[in-house]
Amino acid sequence: MIQFKQVSKVYNDEVQALRGINLHVKEGEMAILIGPSGCGKTTLLRLVNQLETMTSGEIILHKENIKQIDKIKVRRQIGYVIQSNGLFPNMTIEKNVMIVPDLLGWDREKQKKRFHYLMELIGMNPDEYRRRYPHELSGGQQQRIGVARALAADPPIMLMDEPFGALDPIIRLRLQEEFLQIQREVRKTVLFVSHDMDEAVKMGDKIVLMRNGEMMQADTPAKILLHPKNHFVEEFVGEDRILKSLKLYTLRDLVKEVNLCSITDINDKPSINLDASLHHVFSMLLHQGYQQLAVVEQDKLLGMVDISVIEQFIRLEQQKLL
Amino acid sequence: MESLLNFINQNAEQIIQYTIEHIELVSIAIIISILIGVPLGVYLTTNQALAETILHLASIIMTIPSIALFGIMIPLLSIIDQGIGFLPALIALILYSQLPIIRNTYTAINNVDPKIRDAAKGIGMTTFQRLIRVEIPNGMPLIMAGIRTATVLNIGIATIAAFIGSGGIGVLINQGISRSNHTMVLAGAIVVSILAIVADLILKFVQVKFTPKGINN
Incomplete structure (x- = not known):
């Protein structure tokens, strides 16, 4: 100490x-x-x-x-x-x-x-x-x-x-x-x-x-x-402080707070592990031009994530920390 | 050339005797000089004001022609009945050695990378531990260079000390000059040069031995 x-x-x-x-x-x-x-x-x-x-x-x-x-x-x-x-x-x-x-x-x-x-x-x-x-x-x-x-x-x-x-x-x-x-x-x-x-x-x-x-x-x-x-x-x-803050959280943190989007047709959507950081998820969403990514944990599909879900989560965190 | 070899041949015993005297004088002077100069140089790194004074003083001593220094010492040391001979020669050589030894030691310690010194302090070394474990080992090449310079310098100056009866190879040169015997002068000069070169090589070897492996480049 x-x-x-x-x-x-x-x-x-x-x-x-x-x-x-x-x-x-x-x-x-x-x-x-x-x-x-x-x-x-x-x-x-x-x-x-x-x-x-x-x-x-x-x-x-x-x-x-x-x-x-x-x-x-x-x-x-x-x-x-x-x-x-x-x-x-x-x-x-x-x-x-x-x-x-x-x-x-x-x-x-x-x-x-x-x-x-x-x-x-x-x-x-x-x-x-x-x-x-x-x-x-x-x-x-x-x-x-x-x-x-x-x-x-x-x-x-x-x-x-x-x-x-x-x-x-x-x-x-x-x-x-x-x-x-x-x-x-x-x-x-x-x-x-x-x-x-x-x-x-x-x-x-x-x-x-x-x-x-x-x-x-x-x-x-x-x-x-x-x-x-x-x-x-x-x-x-x-100015990118919100973007930086995405590095602090993983999808695991996210699913505890907010609901993922319902599972839709996933055939053409890449999947992402529950332990990926939100920063990584966000870059993938931007980079690969997909609207959504499939969130998986040990081959089990949990739901879909998109930018609005992340936005919702960050807003929630922001309120929690007030 | 032939007369030179002949001369050396015929007087070999005498020449060796002079050489031993010469080595004796210079070795004792250098050992005492190291004992004075290295600790003094180390101490001066902690006292900036004194450092400048001492280094100035040492430089001034350096500029006094050796023959004049011997001249000054005759009346001074006559008080204790040592006006000529071994003692005044020894004192002169010690004085001349101080500048290269003190200055190099001082510079060596001062030049240790401040970051390394900071690390040594920060991990809890005492001033003495820092000196022994870090500063002196890292300054070793420079300190040794000072000692080498002083040694070569002393071998030369000791030749002149023969004028005040210190013995050594200078005697040969001295006698050669007064007898206009060029062979004799040449023989003396050659022996002194060889001595200087050999001494420097030996000290270089010592330097490599004493320098930690990690800082050879």
Whole structure:
């Protein structure tokens, strides 16, 4: 758990980097900090592991005020991933991944086991990469190692500063998927800085939108997209916010709320699985010029979906979130 | 050419003796210089103001002609009865080594990628751990380059120290000049050059050994 209470930071007595931030990130929750550059999102993140100091306010990690815990000790309990991966070029992959356990004085056997586990977790062969050096790896692999290193000592909290920002779009998407998968397994409390709204919608349990050191809105992705609090948020999330919100729901969510169209002649209509996202359904409807798609679950036909059904569902969600 | 070989042949024992003296002087000077220069260079990365002063000072020392430096040291060290001989030569060599060693160490540590330093800090390394595990290993090639420069430089300057009675190959050259014996001068010069080249090669080998595999490119 991470809690910010009235956190402010002033640089050189004049530049107000952060003003009165109140934020609560629950255990096992992933909160995405997002906003235009210079909004203070990275500063807020770096306050947690005390790479920056705050001017006033409090940060509580699991009931402990960070000011009262030793800096070095706090940092070793926090996984830290940065954009350029920050791997140490002089160390092998194993040494890099195991650096925090090593600092904590784990014995060799325990380290070995943990290295194996982590490499399996990030989908890389432990024995193949153990003795390699960072420069021998591709950008995507390096970033995976960066994530493994942050997870090494099993810290309850992870700080991720645009971890996938420097990767090309295809690799970025894949690493996002992989990290979501990992997060489902390890359930860390994550603060994640991003500048990409799509990434925020995809990854976040909560999105924290910032501007000029102030928090504009901190809500679930659905709420941010369907009910932006003010003009700035609306503009930042983009005009296609309703379209983006379709990524948050699957047909399974839809059939719980609204009725599908009755089954008509389906011979010429493609079918779609119940687990497809509404975004995907919507694109298919637009792209292939079909009026309707057949919704199936394990070969059982449930009904037909068309654009008006989706529209109805989104309107309903919008009302529910009010 | 023939007279040169003859000369070397006939005086082999003496030449080897001078060479050993030379190596002794330079090795002791370099070891002491490393012990002073590397920690100082590392420390200066944390103190910007002092860094500039020290680096300036070291540059100024570099510009003093060696013969003049020996001249200055004779009256100074005469106070403790060491005006000429091994000690003033040693001090001079240590002084001349400081600039390349301090500057290279300082630059090496300062040039470590700030993102890597940030990561090292962020995962909870203490300042000392950061230095030992990250900054010095990554700065190794540059630090070693400074030591190599200082060594080659010292082998040359130690020759001149023969004027104040430090021994070494300089004696050969010195005597050759005063006796107008060109063969003798040439023999001395060749031995010094070979010594410098060999020393540099050995240190290059040491550098490769000490540089972590991951940063060789």
